[in-house]
Amino acid sequence: MICLNSELDIPLYRQLSTQIMESLVRGELSTGDTLPSVRALAGDLGVNMHTVNKSYHDLEAKGIIEIVAKKGAVIKAQDQKITTQRLEHLSSEFKPMVVEALLSGMDETKIHTLITNIISTVRED
Amino acid sequence: MICLNSELDIPLYRQLSTQIMESLVRGELSTGDTLPSVRALAGDLGVNMHTVNKSYHDLEAKGIIEIVAKKGAVIKAQDQKITTQRLEHLSSEFKPMVVEALLSGMDETKIHTLITNIISTVRED
DNA sequence: ATTTTTGTTCTATATTAAGTATAACAGATC
DNA sequence: GATCTGTTATACTTAATATAGAACAAAAAT
Known part of the structure:
Protein backbone atom coordinates (compact mmCIF):
# COMPACT_ATOMS: atom_id res chain seq x y z
CA MET A 1 0.00 0.00 0.00
CA LYS A 76 10.82 -3.15 -17.50
CA ALA A 77 13.18 -6.10 -17.08
CA GLN A 78 15.99 -5.01 -14.76
CA ASP A 79 19.55 -5.06 -16.07
CA GLN A 80 21.68 -7.34 -13.98
CA LYS A 81 24.88 -5.72 -15.27
CA ILE A 82 25.94 -2.62 -13.39
CA THR A 83 27.77 -0.12 -15.62
CA THR A 84 30.78 1.79 -14.33
CA GLN A 85 28.83 4.99 -14.90
CA ARG A 86 25.95 3.75 -12.77
CA LEU A 87 28.34 2.67 -10.03
CA GLU A 88 29.99 6.09 -9.96
CA HIS A 89 26.58 7.73 -9.81
CA LEU A 90 25.56 5.60 -6.84
CA SER A 91 28.93 6.27 -5.21
CA SER A 92 28.56 10.05 -5.43
CA GLU A 93 25.05 9.80 -3.98
CA PHE A 94 26.11 7.54 -1.11
CA LYS A 95 29.20 9.58 -0.23
CA PRO A 96 27.68 12.53 1.70
CA MET A 97 25.73 10.10 3.86
CA VAL A 98 28.67 7.88 4.55
CA VAL A 99 30.59 10.98 5.66
CA GLU A 100 27.73 11.96 7.96
CA ALA A 101 27.61 8.47 9.40
CA LEU A 102 31.37 8.46 10.04
CA LEU A 103 31.12 11.81 11.85
CA SER A 104 28.26 10.44 13.95
CA GLY A 105 30.79 8.02 15.38
CA MET A 106 29.88 5.01 13.26
CA ASP A 107 32.71 2.82 12.01
CA GLU A 108 32.72 0.76 8.82
CA THR A 109 31.27 -2.30 10.54
CA LYS A 110 28.36 -0.35 12.00
CA ILE A 111 27.54 1.18 8.63
CA HIS A 112 27.51 -2.31 7.08
CA THR A 113 25.11 -3.44 9.81
CA LEU A 114 22.88 -0.43 9.14
CA ILE A 115 22.75 -1.28 5.42
CA THR A 116 21.95 -4.92 6.21
CA ASN A 117 19.09 -3.83 8.47
CA ILE A 118 17.71 -1.48 5.83
CA ILE A 119 17.70 -4.27 3.25
CA SER A 120 15.82 -6.51 5.69
CA THR A 121 13.13 -3.93 6.44
CA VAL A 122 12.66 -3.10 2.76
CA ARG A 123 12.19 -6.79 1.94
CA GLU A 124 9.86 -7.55 4.86
CA ASP A 125 7.74 -4.40 5.19
CA MET B 1 41.32 22.21 -0.82
CA LYS B 76 33.11 20.73 18.21
CA ALA B 77 34.12 17.46 19.83
CA GLN B 78 32.20 14.67 18.10
CA ASP B 79 29.87 12.50 20.15
CA GLN B 80 30.94 8.90 19.99
CA LYS B 81 27.51 7.71 21.16
CA ILE B 82 24.98 7.26 18.38
CA THR B 83 21.44 7.92 19.58
CA THR B 84 18.56 5.78 18.38
CA GLN B 85 17.02 8.90 16.87
CA ARG B 86 20.19 9.64 14.89
CA LEU B 87 20.34 6.03 13.71
CA GLU B 88 16.75 6.17 12.46
CA HIS B 89 17.46 9.44 10.71
CA LEU B 90 20.46 7.96 8.91
CA SER B 91 18.42 4.85 8.09
CA SER B 92 15.64 6.83 6.41
CA GLU B 93 18.21 8.79 4.40
CA PHE B 94 20.08 5.67 3.28
CA LYS B 95 16.95 3.72 2.38
CA PRO B 96 16.03 5.25 -1.02
CA MET B 97 19.60 4.74 -2.23
CA VAL B 98 19.79 1.19 -1.01
CA VAL B 99 16.58 0.50 -2.91
CA GLU B 100 18.06 2.05 -6.06
CA ALA B 101 21.21 0.01 -5.68
CA LEU B 102 19.21 -3.22 -5.27
CA LEU B 103 17.21 -2.45 -8.41
CA SER B 104 20.46 -1.78 -10.29
CA GLY B 105 21.25 -5.43 -9.75
CA MET B 106 23.56 -5.02 -6.76
CA ASP B 107 23.31 -7.57 -3.96
CA GLU B 108 24.08 -6.96 -0.30
CA THR B 109 27.75 -7.92 -0.69
CA LYS B 110 28.28 -5.51 -3.59
CA ILE B 111 26.69 -2.65 -1.65
CA HIS B 112 29.02 -3.37 1.28
CA THR B 113 31.98 -3.25 -1.12
CA LEU B 114 30.73 0.06 -2.52
CA ILE B 115 30.53 1.53 1.00
CA THR B 116 34.03 0.24 1.81
CA ASN B 117 35.40 1.89 -1.34
CA ILE B 118 33.67 5.17 -0.54
CA ILE B 119 35.20 5.20 2.95
CA SER B 120 38.64 4.58 1.44
CA THR B 121 38.37 7.40 -1.08
CA VAL B 122 37.07 9.84 1.52
CA ARG B 123 39.99 9.01 3.84
CA GLU B 124 42.68 9.15 1.14
CA ASP B 125 41.56 11.97 -1.17
C1' DA C 1 41.15 54.78 21.59
C1' DT C 2 40.44 54.04 16.93
C1' DT C 3 40.14 50.91 13.16
C1' DT C 4 39.17 46.61 11.37
C1' DT C 5 36.97 42.31 11.44
C1' DT C 6 33.38 39.53 13.03
C1' DG C 7 28.66 37.22 12.82
C1' DT C 8 23.99 38.95 12.54
C1' DT C 9 20.04 40.98 10.56
C1' DC C 10 17.26 43.16 7.07
C1' DT C 11 15.58 44.10 2.48
C1' DA C 12 15.56 43.01 -2.32
C1' DT C 13 15.89 40.45 -6.46
C1' DA C 14 16.29 36.37 -9.67
C1' DT C 15 16.03 31.62 -10.67
C1' DT C 16 14.51 27.09 -10.07
C1' DA C 17 11.83 23.15 -8.06
C1' DA C 18 7.52 21.46 -6.50
C1' DG C 19 2.66 21.18 -6.51
C1' DT C 20 -1.89 22.28 -7.90
C1' DA C 21 -5.39 23.44 -11.35
C1' DT C 22 -7.70 23.46 -15.78
C1' DA C 23 -8.07 22.63 -20.46
C1' DA C 24 -7.43 20.59 -24.82
C1' DC C 25 -5.43 17.05 -28.06
C1' DA C 26 -5.09 12.59 -30.22
C1' DG C 27 -4.36 7.68 -29.97
C1' DA C 28 -6.09 3.37 -27.72
C1' DT C 29 -9.80 0.81 -25.89
C1' DC C 30 -14.45 -0.58 -25.15
C1' DG D 1 -19.21 6.71 -30.77
C1' DA D 2 -17.94 7.26 -26.06
C1' DT D 3 -14.45 6.62 -22.72
C1' DC D 4 -9.83 6.27 -21.06
C1' DT D 5 -5.14 7.05 -21.96
C1' DG D 6 -0.64 9.80 -21.85
C1' DT D 7 0.70 14.28 -23.58
C1' DT D 8 1.02 19.11 -23.83
C1' DA D 9 0.14 23.85 -22.65
C1' DT D 10 -0.84 27.66 -19.62
C1' DA D 11 -1.26 29.67 -15.09
C1' DC D 12 -0.62 30.21 -10.33
C1' DT D 13 1.41 29.51 -5.64
C1' DT D 14 4.95 28.33 -2.45
C1' DA D 15 9.52 27.33 -1.08
C1' DA D 16 14.55 26.77 -1.76
C1' DT D 17 18.73 28.57 -3.63
C1' DA D 18 21.83 32.29 -4.55
C1' DT D 19 23.28 36.86 -5.02
C1' DA D 20 23.56 41.75 -3.51
C1' DG D 21 24.02 45.62 -0.50
C1' DA D 22 23.52 47.83 3.73
C1' DA D 23 23.61 48.45 8.65
C1' DC D 24 24.48 46.92 13.50
C1' DA D 25 27.13 45.82 17.57
C1' DA D 26 30.64 43.12 19.72
C1' DA D 27 35.31 41.31 19.44
C1' DA D 28 40.01 41.77 17.98
C1' DA D 29 43.90 44.23 16.26
C1' DT D 30 46.43 48.28 15.71
Missing part, protein backbone atom coordinates in the same frame (compact mmCIF):
# COMPACT_ATOMS: atom_id res chain seq x y z
CA ILE A 2 1.36 3.37 -1.04
CA CYS A 3 1.17 6.19 1.47
CA LEU A 4 2.36 9.76 0.84
CA ASN A 5 3.09 12.38 3.48
CA SER A 6 3.17 16.03 2.45
CA GLU A 7 4.61 16.97 5.87
CA LEU A 8 7.95 15.38 5.04
CA ASP A 9 10.53 17.50 3.25
CA ILE A 10 10.76 14.84 0.54
CA PRO A 11 8.85 15.76 -2.66
CA LEU A 12 5.64 13.76 -3.15
CA TYR A 13 6.71 12.53 -6.59
CA ARG A 14 9.95 11.20 -5.11
CA GLN A 15 8.17 9.47 -2.20
CA LEU A 16 6.00 7.78 -4.81
CA SER A 17 8.98 6.72 -6.95
CA THR A 18 10.74 5.24 -3.93
CA GLN A 19 7.67 3.32 -2.74
CA ILE A 20 7.09 1.86 -6.20
CA MET A 21 10.74 0.79 -6.26
CA GLU A 22 10.31 -0.81 -2.83
CA SER A 23 7.30 -2.75 -4.11
CA LEU A 24 9.54 -4.02 -6.89
CA VAL A 25 12.21 -5.14 -4.42
CA ARG A 26 9.57 -6.98 -2.37
CA GLY A 27 8.29 -8.72 -5.48
CA GLU A 28 4.84 -7.14 -5.21
CA LEU A 29 5.50 -5.81 -8.70
CA SER A 30 7.26 -7.76 -11.43
CA THR A 31 8.46 -7.32 -14.99
CA GLY A 32 5.51 -6.87 -17.35
CA ASP A 33 3.12 -5.55 -14.70
CA THR A 34 1.20 -2.41 -15.61
CA LEU A 35 1.04 0.57 -13.25
CA PRO A 36 -2.31 2.31 -12.69
CA SER A 37 -3.10 5.26 -14.96
CA VAL A 38 -1.79 8.60 -13.72
CA ARG A 39 -5.34 9.84 -13.15
CA ALA A 40 -6.46 6.73 -11.28
CA LEU A 41 -3.45 6.68 -8.95
CA ALA A 42 -3.63 10.44 -8.41
CA GLY A 43 -7.26 9.99 -7.38
CA ASP A 44 -6.41 7.19 -4.96
CA LEU A 45 -3.53 9.08 -3.36
CA GLY A 46 -5.28 12.44 -3.30
CA VAL A 47 -2.63 14.22 -5.32
CA ASN A 48 -2.53 15.94 -8.67
CA MET A 49 -2.25 13.98 -11.92
CA HIS A 50 0.99 15.80 -12.79
CA THR A 51 2.63 14.67 -9.56
CA VAL A 52 2.08 11.02 -10.48
CA ASN A 53 3.11 11.75 -14.06
CA LYS A 54 6.37 13.26 -12.84
CA SER A 55 7.05 10.21 -10.69
CA TYR A 56 6.45 7.86 -13.64
CA HIS A 57 8.86 9.85 -15.82
CA ASP A 58 11.33 9.78 -12.93
CA LEU A 59 11.10 5.98 -12.90
CA GLU A 60 11.41 5.88 -16.69
CA ALA A 61 14.61 7.99 -16.50
CA LYS A 62 15.96 5.47 -13.99
CA GLY A 63 15.19 2.68 -16.46
CA ILE A 64 12.65 1.02 -14.17
CA ILE A 65 9.49 1.39 -16.24
CA GLU A 66 8.61 2.02 -19.84
CA ILE A 67 5.88 4.50 -20.69
CA VAL A 68 3.99 3.76 -23.86
CA ALA A 69 2.21 6.89 -25.07
CA LYS A 70 -1.55 6.81 -24.53
CA LYS A 71 -1.41 3.24 -23.24
CA GLY A 72 0.29 2.99 -19.90
CA ALA A 73 3.40 2.34 -17.84
CA VAL A 74 4.95 -1.12 -17.71
CA ILE A 75 7.69 -2.50 -15.44
CA ILE B 2 37.67 23.07 -1.20
CA CYS B 3 36.21 23.24 -4.69
CA LEU B 4 32.61 24.15 -5.52
CA ASN B 5 30.82 23.47 -8.79
CA SER B 6 27.69 25.44 -9.61
CA GLU B 7 26.99 23.12 -12.58
CA LEU B 8 26.05 20.25 -10.27
CA ASP B 9 22.46 20.03 -9.07
CA ILE B 10 23.71 20.00 -5.49
CA PRO B 11 23.33 23.37 -3.71
CA LEU B 12 26.61 25.23 -3.18
CA TYR B 13 26.08 25.51 0.57
CA ARG B 14 25.61 21.73 0.80
CA GLN B 15 28.68 20.99 -1.32
CA LEU B 16 30.62 23.17 1.11
CA SER B 17 29.16 21.44 4.19
CA THR B 18 30.02 18.01 2.80
CA GLN B 19 33.59 18.99 1.90
CA ILE B 20 34.21 20.44 5.34
CA MET B 21 32.89 17.19 6.85
CA GLU B 22 35.24 15.23 4.58
CA SER B 23 38.17 17.32 5.79
CA LEU B 24 37.17 16.37 9.31
CA VAL B 25 37.09 12.66 8.45
CA ARG B 26 40.57 12.97 6.87
CA GLY B 27 41.90 14.67 9.99
CA GLU B 28 42.72 17.88 8.14
CA LEU B 29 40.44 19.57 10.64
CA SER B 30 40.25 18.66 14.32
CA THR B 31 38.31 19.59 17.42
CA GLY B 32 39.09 23.16 18.43
CA ASP B 33 40.14 24.32 14.98
CA THR B 34 38.60 27.56 13.78
CA LEU B 35 36.99 27.86 10.36
CA PRO B 36 37.74 30.93 8.19
CA SER B 37 35.36 33.87 8.55
CA VAL B 38 32.32 33.72 6.29
CA ARG B 39 33.58 36.69 4.29
CA ALA B 40 37.11 35.34 3.87
CA LEU B 41 35.97 31.90 2.71
CA ALA B 42 33.31 33.41 0.45
CA GLY B 43 36.02 35.51 -1.17
CA ASP B 44 38.30 32.51 -1.67
CA LEU B 45 35.56 30.37 -3.16
CA GLY B 46 34.01 33.12 -5.23
CA VAL B 47 30.56 32.80 -3.68
CA ASN B 48 28.35 35.06 -1.64
CA MET B 49 28.89 35.54 2.09
CA HIS B 50 25.38 34.28 2.80
CA THR B 51 26.07 30.98 1.05
CA VAL B 52 28.99 30.26 3.39
CA ASN B 53 26.95 31.48 6.34
CA LYS B 54 24.17 29.04 5.45
CA SER B 55 26.66 26.19 5.23
CA TYR B 56 28.09 27.02 8.67
CA HIS B 57 24.62 27.05 10.20
CA ASP B 58 23.94 23.77 8.44
CA LEU B 59 27.01 22.29 10.14
CA GLU B 60 25.97 23.80 13.46
CA ALA B 61 22.54 22.16 13.15
CA LYS B 62 24.30 18.85 12.56
CA GLY B 63 26.29 19.41 15.76
CA ILE B 64 29.63 19.57 13.95
CA ILE B 65 30.66 23.12 14.70
CA GLU B 66 29.80 25.79 17.22
CA ILE B 67 29.26 29.36 16.05
CA VAL B 68 30.15 31.99 18.61
CA ALA B 69 28.49 35.27 17.67
CA LYS B 70 30.92 37.86 16.31
CA LYS B 71 33.90 35.59 16.97
CA GLY B 72 33.91 32.61 14.65
CA ALA B 73 33.10 28.97 14.03
CA VAL B 74 34.91 26.24 15.95
CA ILE B 75 34.94 22.47 15.37
Whole structure:
Protein backbone atom coordinates (compact mmCIF):
# COMPACT_ATOMS: atom_id res chain seq x y z
CA MET A 1 0.00 0.00 0.00
CA ILE A 2 1.36 3.37 -1.04
CA CYS A 3 1.17 6.19 1.47
CA LEU A 4 2.36 9.76 0.84
CA ASN A 5 3.09 12.38 3.48
CA SER A 6 3.17 16.03 2.45
CA GLU A 7 4.61 16.97 5.87
CA LEU A 8 7.95 15.38 5.04
CA ASP A 9 10.53 17.50 3.25
CA ILE A 10 10.76 14.84 0.54
CA PRO A 11 8.85 15.76 -2.66
CA LEU A 12 5.64 13.76 -3.15
CA TYR A 13 6.71 12.53 -6.59
CA ARG A 14 9.95 11.20 -5.11
CA GLN A 15 8.17 9.47 -2.20
CA LEU A 16 6.00 7.78 -4.81
CA SER A 17 8.98 6.72 -6.95
CA THR A 18 10.74 5.24 -3.93
CA GLN A 19 7.67 3.32 -2.74
CA ILE A 20 7.09 1.86 -6.20
CA MET A 21 10.74 0.79 -6.26
CA GLU A 22 10.31 -0.81 -2.83
CA SER A 23 7.30 -2.75 -4.11
CA LEU A 24 9.54 -4.02 -6.89
CA VAL A 25 12.21 -5.14 -4.42
CA ARG A 26 9.57 -6.98 -2.37
CA GLY A 27 8.29 -8.72 -5.48
CA GLU A 28 4.84 -7.14 -5.21
CA LEU A 29 5.50 -5.81 -8.70
CA SER A 30 7.26 -7.76 -11.43
CA THR A 31 8.46 -7.32 -14.99
CA GLY A 32 5.51 -6.87 -17.35
CA ASP A 33 3.12 -5.55 -14.70
CA THR A 34 1.20 -2.41 -15.61
CA LEU A 35 1.04 0.57 -13.25
CA PRO A 36 -2.31 2.31 -12.69
CA SER A 37 -3.10 5.26 -14.96
CA VAL A 38 -1.79 8.60 -13.72
CA ARG A 39 -5.34 9.84 -13.15
CA ALA A 40 -6.46 6.73 -11.28
CA LEU A 41 -3.45 6.68 -8.95
CA ALA A 42 -3.63 10.44 -8.41
CA GLY A 43 -7.26 9.99 -7.38
CA ASP A 44 -6.41 7.19 -4.96
CA LEU A 45 -3.53 9.08 -3.36
CA GLY A 46 -5.28 12.44 -3.30
CA VAL A 47 -2.63 14.22 -5.32
CA ASN A 48 -2.53 15.94 -8.67
CA MET A 49 -2.25 13.98 -11.92
CA HIS A 50 0.99 15.80 -12.79
CA THR A 51 2.63 14.67 -9.56
CA VAL A 52 2.08 11.02 -10.48
CA ASN A 53 3.11 11.75 -14.06
CA LYS A 54 6.37 13.26 -12.84
CA SER A 55 7.05 10.21 -10.69
CA TYR A 56 6.45 7.86 -13.64
CA HIS A 57 8.86 9.85 -15.82
CA ASP A 58 11.33 9.78 -12.93
CA LEU A 59 11.10 5.98 -12.90
CA GLU A 60 11.41 5.88 -16.69
CA ALA A 61 14.61 7.99 -16.50
CA LYS A 62 15.96 5.47 -13.99
CA GLY A 63 15.19 2.68 -16.46
CA ILE A 64 12.65 1.02 -14.17
CA ILE A 65 9.49 1.39 -16.24
CA GLU A 66 8.61 2.02 -19.84
CA ILE A 67 5.88 4.50 -20.69
CA VAL A 68 3.99 3.76 -23.86
CA ALA A 69 2.21 6.89 -25.07
CA LYS A 70 -1.55 6.81 -24.53
CA LYS A 71 -1.41 3.24 -23.24
CA GLY A 72 0.29 2.99 -19.90
CA ALA A 73 3.40 2.34 -17.84
CA VAL A 74 4.95 -1.12 -17.71
CA ILE A 75 7.69 -2.50 -15.44
CA LYS A 76 10.82 -3.15 -17.50
CA ALA A 77 13.18 -6.10 -17.08
CA GLN A 78 15.99 -5.01 -14.76
CA ASP A 79 19.55 -5.06 -16.07
CA GLN A 80 21.68 -7.34 -13.98
CA LYS A 81 24.88 -5.72 -15.27
CA ILE A 82 25.94 -2.62 -13.39
CA THR A 83 27.77 -0.12 -15.62
CA THR A 84 30.78 1.79 -14.33
CA GLN A 85 28.83 4.99 -14.90
CA ARG A 86 25.95 3.75 -12.77
CA LEU A 87 28.34 2.67 -10.03
CA GLU A 88 29.99 6.09 -9.96
CA HIS A 89 26.58 7.73 -9.81
CA LEU A 90 25.56 5.60 -6.84
CA SER A 91 28.93 6.27 -5.21
CA SER A 92 28.56 10.05 -5.43
CA GLU A 93 25.05 9.80 -3.98
CA PHE A 94 26.11 7.54 -1.11
CA LYS A 95 29.20 9.58 -0.23
CA PRO A 96 27.68 12.53 1.70
CA MET A 97 25.73 10.10 3.86
CA VAL A 98 28.67 7.88 4.55
CA VAL A 99 30.59 10.98 5.66
CA GLU A 100 27.73 11.96 7.96
CA ALA A 101 27.61 8.47 9.40
CA LEU A 102 31.37 8.46 10.04
CA LEU A 103 31.12 11.81 11.85
CA SER A 104 28.26 10.44 13.95
CA GLY A 105 30.79 8.02 15.38
CA MET A 106 29.88 5.01 13.26
CA ASP A 107 32.71 2.82 12.01
CA GLU A 108 32.72 0.76 8.82
CA THR A 109 31.27 -2.30 10.54
CA LYS A 110 28.36 -0.35 12.00
CA ILE A 111 27.54 1.18 8.63
CA HIS A 112 27.51 -2.31 7.08
CA THR A 113 25.11 -3.44 9.81
CA LEU A 114 22.88 -0.43 9.14
CA ILE A 115 22.75 -1.28 5.42
CA THR A 116 21.95 -4.92 6.21
CA ASN A 117 19.09 -3.83 8.47
CA ILE A 118 17.71 -1.48 5.83
CA ILE A 119 17.70 -4.27 3.25
CA SER A 120 15.82 -6.51 5.69
CA THR A 121 13.13 -3.93 6.44
CA VAL A 122 12.66 -3.10 2.76
CA ARG A 123 12.19 -6.79 1.94
CA GLU A 124 9.86 -7.55 4.86
CA ASP A 125 7.74 -4.40 5.19
CA MET B 1 41.32 22.21 -0.82
CA ILE B 2 37.67 23.07 -1.20
CA CYS B 3 36.21 23.24 -4.69
CA LEU B 4 32.61 24.15 -5.52
CA ASN B 5 30.82 23.47 -8.79
CA SER B 6 27.69 25.44 -9.61
CA GLU B 7 26.99 23.12 -12.58
CA LEU B 8 26.05 20.25 -10.27
CA ASP B 9 22.46 20.03 -9.07
CA ILE B 10 23.71 20.00 -5.49
CA PRO B 11 23.33 23.37 -3.71
CA LEU B 12 26.61 25.23 -3.18
CA TYR B 13 26.08 25.51 0.57
CA ARG B 14 25.61 21.73 0.80
CA GLN B 15 28.68 20.99 -1.32
CA LEU B 16 30.62 23.17 1.11
CA SER B 17 29.16 21.44 4.19
CA THR B 18 30.02 18.01 2.80
CA GLN B 19 33.59 18.99 1.90
CA ILE B 20 34.21 20.44 5.34
CA MET B 21 32.89 17.19 6.85
CA GLU B 22 35.24 15.23 4.58
CA SER B 23 38.17 17.32 5.79
CA LEU B 24 37.17 16.37 9.31
CA VAL B 25 37.09 12.66 8.45
CA ARG B 26 40.57 12.97 6.87
CA GLY B 27 41.90 14.67 9.99
CA GLU B 28 42.72 17.88 8.14
CA LEU B 29 40.44 19.57 10.64
CA SER B 30 40.25 18.66 14.32
CA THR B 31 38.31 19.59 17.42
CA GLY B 32 39.09 23.16 18.43
CA ASP B 33 40.14 24.32 14.98
CA THR B 34 38.60 27.56 13.78
CA LEU B 35 36.99 27.86 10.36
CA PRO B 36 37.74 30.93 8.19
CA SER B 37 35.36 33.87 8.55
CA VAL B 38 32.32 33.72 6.29
CA ARG B 39 33.58 36.69 4.29
CA ALA B 40 37.11 35.34 3.87
CA LEU B 41 35.97 31.90 2.71
CA ALA B 42 33.31 33.41 0.45
CA GLY B 43 36.02 35.51 -1.17
CA ASP B 44 38.30 32.51 -1.67
CA LEU B 45 35.56 30.37 -3.16
CA GLY B 46 34.01 33.12 -5.23
CA VAL B 47 30.56 32.80 -3.68
CA ASN B 48 28.35 35.06 -1.64
CA MET B 49 28.89 35.54 2.09
CA HIS B 50 25.38 34.28 2.80
CA THR B 51 26.07 30.98 1.05
CA VAL B 52 28.99 30.26 3.39
CA ASN B 53 26.95 31.48 6.34
CA LYS B 54 24.17 29.04 5.45
CA SER B 55 26.66 26.19 5.23
CA TYR B 56 28.09 27.02 8.67
CA HIS B 57 24.62 27.05 10.20
CA ASP B 58 23.94 23.77 8.44
CA LEU B 59 27.01 22.29 10.14
CA GLU B 60 25.97 23.80 13.46
CA ALA B 61 22.54 22.16 13.15
CA LYS B 62 24.30 18.85 12.56
CA GLY B 63 26.29 19.41 15.76
CA ILE B 64 29.63 19.57 13.95
CA ILE B 65 30.66 23.12 14.70
CA GLU B 66 29.80 25.79 17.22
CA ILE B 67 29.26 29.36 16.05
CA VAL B 68 30.15 31.99 18.61
CA ALA B 69 28.49 35.27 17.67
CA LYS B 70 30.92 37.86 16.31
CA LYS B 71 33.90 35.59 16.97
CA GLY B 72 33.91 32.61 14.65
CA ALA B 73 33.10 28.97 14.03
CA VAL B 74 34.91 26.24 15.95
CA ILE B 75 34.94 22.47 15.37
CA LYS B 76 33.11 20.73 18.21
CA ALA B 77 34.12 17.46 19.83
CA GLN B 78 32.20 14.67 18.10
CA ASP B 79 29.87 12.50 20.15
CA GLN B 80 30.94 8.90 19.99
CA LYS B 81 27.51 7.71 21.16
CA ILE B 82 24.98 7.26 18.38
CA THR B 83 21.44 7.92 19.58
CA THR B 84 18.56 5.78 18.38
CA GLN B 85 17.02 8.90 16.87
CA ARG B 86 20.19 9.64 14.89
CA LEU B 87 20.34 6.03 13.71
CA GLU B 88 16.75 6.17 12.46
CA HIS B 89 17.46 9.44 10.71
CA LEU B 90 20.46 7.96 8.91
CA SER B 91 18.42 4.85 8.09
CA SER B 92 15.64 6.83 6.41
CA GLU B 93 18.21 8.79 4.40
CA PHE B 94 20.08 5.67 3.28
CA LYS B 95 16.95 3.72 2.38
CA PRO B 96 16.03 5.25 -1.02
CA MET B 97 19.60 4.74 -2.23
CA VAL B 98 19.79 1.19 -1.01
CA VAL B 99 16.58 0.50 -2.91
CA GLU B 100 18.06 2.05 -6.06
CA ALA B 101 21.21 0.01 -5.68
CA LEU B 102 19.21 -3.22 -5.27
CA LEU B 103 17.21 -2.45 -8.41
CA SER B 104 20.46 -1.78 -10.29
CA GLY B 105 21.25 -5.43 -9.75
CA MET B 106 23.56 -5.02 -6.76
CA ASP B 107 23.31 -7.57 -3.96
CA GLU B 108 24.08 -6.96 -0.30
CA THR B 109 27.75 -7.92 -0.69
CA LYS B 110 28.28 -5.51 -3.59
CA ILE B 111 26.69 -2.65 -1.65
CA HIS B 112 29.02 -3.37 1.28
CA THR B 113 31.98 -3.25 -1.12
CA LEU B 114 30.73 0.06 -2.52
CA ILE B 115 30.53 1.53 1.00
CA THR B 116 34.03 0.24 1.81
CA ASN B 117 35.40 1.89 -1.34
CA ILE B 118 33.67 5.17 -0.54
CA ILE B 119 35.20 5.20 2.95
CA SER B 120 38.64 4.58 1.44
CA THR B 121 38.37 7.40 -1.08
CA VAL B 122 37.07 9.84 1.52
CA ARG B 123 39.99 9.01 3.84
CA GLU B 124 42.68 9.15 1.14
CA ASP B 125 41.56 11.97 -1.17
C1' DA C 1 41.15 54.78 21.59
C1' DT C 2 40.44 54.04 16.93
C1' DT C 3 40.14 50.91 13.16
C1' DT C 4 39.17 46.61 11.37
C1' DT C 5 36.97 42.31 11.44
C1' DT C 6 33.38 39.53 13.03
C1' DG C 7 28.66 37.22 12.82
C1' DT C 8 23.99 38.95 12.54
C1' DT C 9 20.04 40.98 10.56
C1' DC C 10 17.26 43.16 7.07
C1' DT C 11 15.58 44.10 2.48
C1' DA C 12 15.56 43.01 -2.32
C1' DT C 13 15.89 40.45 -6.46
C1' DA C 14 16.29 36.37 -9.67
C1' DT C 15 16.03 31.62 -10.67
C1' DT C 16 14.51 27.09 -10.07
C1' DA C 17 11.83 23.15 -8.06
C1' DA C 18 7.52 21.46 -6.50
C1' DG C 19 2.66 21.18 -6.51
C1' DT C 20 -1.89 22.28 -7.90
C1' DA C 21 -5.39 23.44 -11.35
C1' DT C 22 -7.70 23.46 -15.78
C1' DA C 23 -8.07 22.63 -20.46
C1' DA C 24 -7.43 20.59 -24.82
C1' DC C 25 -5.43 17.05 -28.06
C1' DA C 26 -5.09 12.59 -30.22
C1' DG C 27 -4.36 7.68 -29.97
C1' DA C 28 -6.09 3.37 -27.72
C1' DT C 29 -9.80 0.81 -25.89
C1' DC C 30 -14.45 -0.58 -25.15
C1' DG D 1 -19.21 6.71 -30.77
C1' DA D 2 -17.94 7.26 -26.06
C1' DT D 3 -14.45 6.62 -22.72
C1' DC D 4 -9.83 6.27 -21.06
C1' DT D 5 -5.14 7.05 -21.96
C1' DG D 6 -0.64 9.80 -21.85
C1' DT D 7 0.70 14.28 -23.58
C1' DT D 8 1.02 19.11 -23.83
C1' DA D 9 0.14 23.85 -22.65
C1' DT D 10 -0.84 27.66 -19.62
C1' DA D 11 -1.26 29.67 -15.09
C1' DC D 12 -0.62 30.21 -10.33
C1' DT D 13 1.41 29.51 -5.64
C1' DT D 14 4.95 28.33 -2.45
C1' DA D 15 9.52 27.33 -1.08
C1' DA D 16 14.55 26.77 -1.76
C1' DT D 17 18.73 28.57 -3.63
C1' DA D 18 21.83 32.29 -4.55
C1' DT D 19 23.28 36.86 -5.02
C1' DA D 20 23.56 41.75 -3.51
C1' DG D 21 24.02 45.62 -0.50
C1' DA D 22 23.52 47.83 3.73
C1' DA D 23 23.61 48.45 8.65
C1' DC D 24 24.48 46.92 13.50
C1' DA D 25 27.13 45.82 17.57
C1' DA D 26 30.64 43.12 19.72
C1' DA D 27 35.31 41.31 19.44
C1' DA D 28 40.01 41.77 17.98
C1' DA D 29 43.90 44.23 16.26
C1' DT D 30 46.43 48.28 15.71
